[in-house]
Amino acid sequence: MTRTLNSPSSAPRRTLVRQVIEQLRGRIADGDWPLGGKIPTEPQLVETFGVGRNTVREAVRALVHAGVLECRQGSGTYVVSTDELSGAVGRRVADAKTAEVVEVRRAFEVEAARLAALRRTPEDLAALDRALAIxxxxxxxxxxxxxVSADVALHTTIMAAAHNAMLAELYVSVASAMWDTVAAAMGGELTPDRYVDHSRLVDAIRAGDPVRAAREAGAFLEAPDGA
Structure with missing residues (x-):
């Protein structure tokens, strides 16, 4: 996708920096530069956006500060988060105690399960069955x-079934930052003692029982090692 910017002569420098920041965000959001991938070099960005080197440098620096990009000496600049919220949450989760992370998950997931039981559609139920099977x-x-990826996907599907756009968007940022904590809780291998059955949770949502759905969602988040 081609994007154009105002020329340096037609806009103040600060405006150009903001425009480049938005262009960089757009490329990341569109998947042109995927999570974990390297963005083009500074000269390439200068050519792409038609602005000066210092403008590109300031825009990249702003997204590095926001936690979206990371400069690696001798290697390049990489996408480490899809947006500022994910970056901020990722840094906060990395510093949080496991018990705190579980409590935040519980706050999101219990309410989502309750709402999903009240609002789920036939399409939502089909998506939940697929996610559970995976x-x-x-x-x-x-x-x-x-x-871990499949587990997060199931919980994200429950969020979607709650039909609360703000809740779903916030959870996507939180969930992406929680993958490492869930994997750590599972340990290096999947053992029977770590298995958590989520079929009862899906059944409660299918039955349209918000109380039972909330109870099931909270049950596996009582202990720090819940998946």
């Missing part, structure tokens, strides 16, 4: 990373 298959396959 999670169970990932557990049987035994790969920790795949299971």
């Amino acid at each position: 999670r169970e298959a990932a557990w049987r396959a035994g790969g920790v990373a795949d299971f």
